[in-house]
Amino acid sequence: MSAPTQKITSQKSPISRASATSDSVLSVSGLTKTFGGLLAVNSVNLEVPRASIVSVIGPNGAGKTTFFNMITGIYEPDAGSILLDGVDLVGLRPDQVTSAGIARTFQNIRLFASMTAEENILVGRHPRLKANYVDALFRTKRFHEDEASAREAAAVLLDFVGLKRASQELSTSLPYGDQRRLEIARALATNPKVILLDEPAAGMNPRETETLKALIRAIRDELGVTVVLIEHDMRLVMTLSEHITVLNYGAKLAEGLPHEIRNNPEVMEAYLGRGAAAGEYGKEGANG
Numbered sequence: 540m541s542a543p544t545q546k547i548t549s550q551k552s553p554i555s556r557a558s559a560t561s562d563s564v565l566s567v568s569g570l571t572k573t574f575g576g577l578l579a580v581n582s583v584n585l586e587v588p589r590a591s592i593v594s595v596i597g598p599n600g601a602g603k604t605t606f607f608n609m610i611t612g613i614y615e616p617d618a619g620s621i622l623l624d625g626v627d628l629v630g631l632r633p634d635q636v637t638s639a640g641i642a643r644t645f646q647n648i649r650l651f652a653s654m655t656a657e658e659n660i661l662v663g664r665h666p667r668l669k670a671n672y673v674d675a676l677f678r679t680k681r682f683h684e685d686e687a688s689a690r691e692a693a694a695v696l697l698d699f700v701g702l703k704r705a706s707q708e709l710s711t712s713l714p715y716g717d718q719r720r721l722e723i724a725r726a727l728a729t730n731p732k733v734i735l736l737d738e739p740a741a742g743m744n745p746r747e748t749e750t751l752k753a754l755i756r757a758i759r760d761e762l763g764v765t766v767v768l769i770e771h772d773m774r775l776v777m778t779l780s781e782h783i784t785v786l787n788y789g790a791k792l793a794e795g796l797p798h799e800i801r802n803n804p805e806v807m808e809a810y811l812g813r814g815a816a817a818g819e820y821g822k823e824g825a826n827g
């Protein structure tokens with residue numbers, strides 16, 4: 540991953556009150572969600588160390604996306620707390636969660652089809668703009684300053700994810716792997732403390748997955764942004780993650796270092812027991 544040509548605002552700089560006392564940037568406790576009679580997520584705890592790369596894995600239907608949906612305000616939990624640098628996010632709307640410092644990408648690509656790569660990033664940056672509607676209407680100095688800095692930031696981010704050349708191309712005309720990286724750039728445009736990536740390697744070929752791996756490392760190493768990953772590609776998970784949490788039937792089945800999870804008989808059973816070994820756990824590099 541090429542270093543960004545210009546310094547992107549790092550999350551290391553703004554020191555929050557809680558960051559001085561805790562090394563967890565995100566602290567989830569007792570998170571629970573039921574749909575009708577189905578306990579989709581059952582009292583799950585997760586501590587995410589600042590500037591780490593951690594993964595949440597588990598067989599299909601284990602509750603991973605529901606877990607992300609609660610953290611990002613899409614679903615309100617039935618119980619539990621979600622602390623981002625000590626601030627509880629439960630009850631916030633998704634846009635408020637974004638403003639608080641959590642960005643995400645989705646399992647299915649959700650780019651604005653009629654917009655260029657640059658425009659998609661400008662939309663992502665919107666929560667951080669200072670100008671209001673009046674500024675926009677009267678084209679005030681603040682509006683022009685905002686627009687210039689937003690375009691500059693978009694250019695830096697496009698370069699960072701390796702899409703500088705594609706700035707003016709329609710997002711949907713880009714190859715699949717590029718679209719996935721554009722989504723990540725758009726999420727980064729919100730200047731998050733934590734980025735949640737929901738199956739970013741899904742559908743990627745091995746070369747695209749290698750590029751993605753380098754990008755995820757760069758997000759942590761160069762931007763200081765903490766990464767939480769849901770992923771079925773076990774090779775990616777095992778090589779990138781510092782810590783892995785395994786969900787099964789909505790509950791935490793295991794957690795630990797990659798080699799501990801790889802050799803955990805209960806984890807193997809959870810995957811093999813559902814006949815998912817080939818797709819998810821048994822085969823390195825499988826995309827699930």
Ligand SMILES: Nc1ncnc2c1ncn2[C@@H]1O[C@H](COP(=O)(O)OP(=O)(O)OP(=O)(O)O)[C@@H](O)[C@H]1O
Pocket residue numbers: 574577579597598599600601602603604605606
């Ligand atoms: N909006 C919803 N209404 C009802 N049930 C839901 C809803 N969202 C998820 N579920 C159910 O909750 C359970 C957990 O689903 P979830 O999508 O969180 O699993 P997952 O681990 O992300 O699976 P996958 O790996 O297939 O994406 C599943 O049984 C699913 O059918």
